[in-house]
Amino acid sequence: MFGEVMPQSAVAVDLVILTIRGDEFQVLLVERAKQPFLGALALPGGFLEPGEDLAQAAHRELAEETGLSADGFHIEQVGGYGAPERDPRGRVVSICYMALAPDLPAPTAGGDARAASWVPVGELLAGPERLAFDHHRLLTDAVEQARDKLSYTNLAVSFCPPRFTISQLRRAYEIVWDVRLDPSNFRRKVTGVPGFLVAAGDESAPTGGRPATLYEPGPATRLHPALPRD
Amino acid sequence: MFGEVMPQSAVAVDLVILTIRGDEFQVLLVERAKQPFLGALALPGGFLEPGEDLAQAAHRELAEETGLSADGFHIEQVGGYGAPERDPRGRVVSICYMALAPDLPAPTAGGDARAASWVPVGELLAGPERLAFDHHRLLTDAVEQARDKLSYTNLAVSFCPPRFTISQLRRAYEIVWDVRLDPSNFRRKVTGVPGFLVAAGDESAPTGGRPATLYEPGPATRLHPALPRD
DNA sequence: TCCGATAAAGGTCATGCTGACCTTAAGCGG
DNA sequence: CCGCTTAAGGTCAGCATGACCTTTATCGGA
Numbered sequence: 001m002f003g004e005v006m007p008q009s010a011v012a013v014d015l016v017i018l019t020i021r022g023d024e025f026q027v028l029l030v031e032r033a034k035q036p037f038l039g040a041l042a043l044p045g046g047f048l049e050p051g052e053d054l055a056q057a058a059h060r061e062l063a064e065e066t067g068l069s070a071d072g073f074h075i076e077q078v079g080g081y082g083a084p085e086r087d088p089r090g091r092v093v094s095i096c097y098m099a100l101a102p103d104l105p106a107p108t109a110g111g112d113a114r115a116a117s118w119v120p121v122g123e124l125l126a127g128p129e130r131l132a133f134d135h136h137r138l139l140t141d142a143v144e145q146a147r148d149k150l151s152y153t154n155l156a157v158s159f160c161p162p163r164f165t166i167s168q169l170r171r172a173y174e175i176v177w178d179v180r181l182d183p184s185n186f187r188r189k190v191t192g193v194p195g196f197l198v199a200a201g202d203e204s205a206p207t208g209g210r211p212a213t214l215y216e217p218g219p220a221t222r223l224h225p226a227l228p229r230d
Numbered sequence: 231m232f233g234e235v236m237p238q239s240a241v242a243v244d245l246v247i248l249t250i251r252g253d254e255f256q257v258l259l260v261e262r263a264k265q266p267f268l269g270a271l272a273l274p275g276g277f278l279e280p281g282e283d284l285a286q287a288a289h290r291e292l293a294e295e296t297g298l299s300a301d302g303f304h305i306e307q308v309g310g311y312g313a314p315e316r317d318p319r320g321r322v323v324s325i326c327y328m329a330l331a332p333d334l335p336a337p338t339a340g341g342d343a344r345a346a347s348w349v350p351v352g353e354l355l356a357g358p359e360r361l362a363f364d365h366h367r368l369l370t371d372a373v374e375q376a377r378d379k380l381s382y383t384n385l386a387v388s389f390c391p392p393r394f395t396i397s398q399l400r401r402a403y404e405i406v407w408d409v410r411l412d413p414s415n416f417r418r419k420v421t422g423v424p425g426f427l428v429a430a431g432d433e434s435a436p437t438g439g440r441p442a443t444l445y446e447p448g449p450a451t452r453l454h455p456a457l458p459r460d
Numbered sequence: 461t462c463c464g465a466t467a468a469a470g471g472t473c474a475t476g477c478t479g480a481c482c483t484t485a486a487g488c489g490g
Numbered sequence: 491c492c493g494c495t496t497a498a499g500g501t502c503a504g505c506a507t508g509a510c511c512t513t514t515a516t517c518g519g520a
Binding site: 006007008009010011047048049050051052053054057077079080081082083084089090091092093095225226228 | 236237238239240241277278279280281282283284287307309310311312313314319320321322323325455456458
Binding site for chain 2: 468
């Protein structure tokens with residue numbers, strides 16, 4: 001390779017920023033201010049800048065869109081998308097990243113000029129025609145990757161505050177998977193994996209019931225055996 | 231996005247073509263005929279062509295490198311790589327694909343002018359300095375993805391001929407994972423998952439022992455529960 | 461022709477994880 | 491003080507796994 005001329009394409013990074021807000025699984029979308037797809041909802045994203053790694057670009061975009069530092073977010077790549085007609089203006093290859101965050105303090109402080117808003121994931125997955133470009137596919141793939149990884153990694157803690165109760169963690173699984181889990185069996189499982197959770201000594205704020213122990217993520221990032229998803 | 235100018239980069243597709251040859255896990259590499267990295271080993275690949283999807287480019291490169299039609303290969307994306315200095319000649323973003331194949335009839339019929347050869351994966355993973363560019367990382371990621379997916383999908387059948395014995399399938403797992411599996415428990419597992427294997431009625435060629443039943447891949451592509459890898 | 465080697469196929473049994481379900485603990489509000 | 495709510499912990503049957511053994515079927519050599 002590289003003997004030929006090097007054909008040129010535009011390379012973009014698009015973000016699927018996922019969170020749990022008010023017992024709902026939501027994604028951050030922007031409203032397009034220009035053609036094509038003017039006014040349509042789209043994933044936040046932008047072009048790769050010179051001297052910038054793909055992951056760096058993802059972090060930069062995340063900071064721009066949320067107005068927050070990307071610290072505390074979990075970011076990982078979903079994949080590349082390069083269908084020739086995916087952008088009507090020309091050849092654009094997009095690298096899709098997903099970011100997971102706990103419920104954010106500032107709901108939508110778009111540092112960029114565009115209007116950003118949280119939208120429930122379920123509605124979007126059901127209706128394929130609400131997103132610009134091929135962003136419905138990017139969203140579908142990112143959500144599936146997130147759901148898959150919940151079962152065998154500690155990814156769900158990314159949806160929780162730094163210190164959390166087992167119930168909060170369980171709610172993350174229940175909302176992302178859209179299932180109900182047995183509280184007792186769930187606790188047995190997550191506390192039984194060595195190094196998965198470490199007790200933070202303290203107890204949670206009163207909620208009308210017995211106070212819960214607070215935990216922090218432990219050194220173990222993989223859940224073995226996996227939490228069955230069925 | 232897309233309000234700004236569209237910065238241009240070269241987009242390439244690189245291939246990690248994996249197979250099992252002679253009880254060894256091997257990958258197809260080419261020897262570079264030009265600078266940079268002249269004479270070094272590299273993954274086969276090439277630039278994305280106009281009007282071509284990423285997956286189409288991967289299939290085209292695969293056909294060019296192996297001289298075979300890409301039918302019968304399993305191909306899937308590994309991810310995108312875009313570190314600014316990964317190619318000394320300029321900005322090149324690569325999309326890495328992996329292809330899995332049974333032992334190939336023509337060992338190395340490079341349709342391209344470059345010399346191609348099979349190299350054991352184990353040696354390459356041990357020594358990070360033998361591959362050009364960041365191809366050691368691409369290889370590492372692709373191999374890890376393949377190993378992971380063996381446990382919960384039917385990916386291992388991609389290393390077997392169209393009809394195969396349970397021993398052949400088990401050998402695929404043993405070689406890719408570099409472990410030894412109990413033949414009896416392995417059979418119980420893979421025959422116990424409904425739709426995973428379907429008996430092809432016939433029996434295998436004599437090998438000095440009791441003839442084995444031949445199987446074909448069934449409709450089930452996921453192994454549930456997963457085959458433990460530990 | 462018989463026998464041993466070889467590999468396939470199937471069975472047994474203890475162990476560990478899971479799902480369903482129940483009991484106890486601890487705080488809050490009336 | 492009592493009842494409600496949530497956390498935490500326990501019991502028990504069912505299933506999958508790992509270790510190991512027995513039986514079946516074919517080949518090659520004595």
